[in-house]
Amino acid sequence: MPFGLVSGTKFLAEKAIGAVVAAGMKLMVLAFITSVIQPVLTGMRFRGPDITMIELWAMFLTICGMTLLCWKARTWRRASSRGRRA
Numbered sequence: 001m002p003f004g005l006v007s008g009t010k011f012l013a014e015k016a017i018g019a020v021v022a023a024g025m026k027l028m029v030l031a032f033i034t035s036v037i038q039p040v041l042t043g044m045r046f047r048g049p050d051i052t053m054i055e056l057w058a059m060f061l062t063i064c065g066m067t068l069l070c071w072k073a074r075t076w077r078r079a080s081s082r083g084r085r086a
Contacts, residue, residue, distance in 0.1 A: 029073050037066050 004013030044062065046055055 026074065030070075033070055033073055037069070040066070 004010055040062070044059060046059075
């Protein structure tokens with residue numbers, strides 16, 4: 001990157017490299033979460049044609065938990081990289 005050679009424009013190169021690293025970290029976190037969630041989703045089945053409320057609630061709460069994991073993963077990754085609690 002030619003902007004990194006001149007001290008007056010070095011901040012442009014640092015920002016670009018930082019953005020690439022941040023995007024890579026986000027993709028790694030999402031890939032990990034996908035690899036954990038995918039076997040759970042493929043294994044979820046109802047017992048038979050008539051669905052009970054317990055099965056329906058179990059399926060709903062499992063999906064909600066996975067959604068929360070995806071939603072909060074970015075915050076947890078950011079907190080862990082800074083050495084703080086989420």
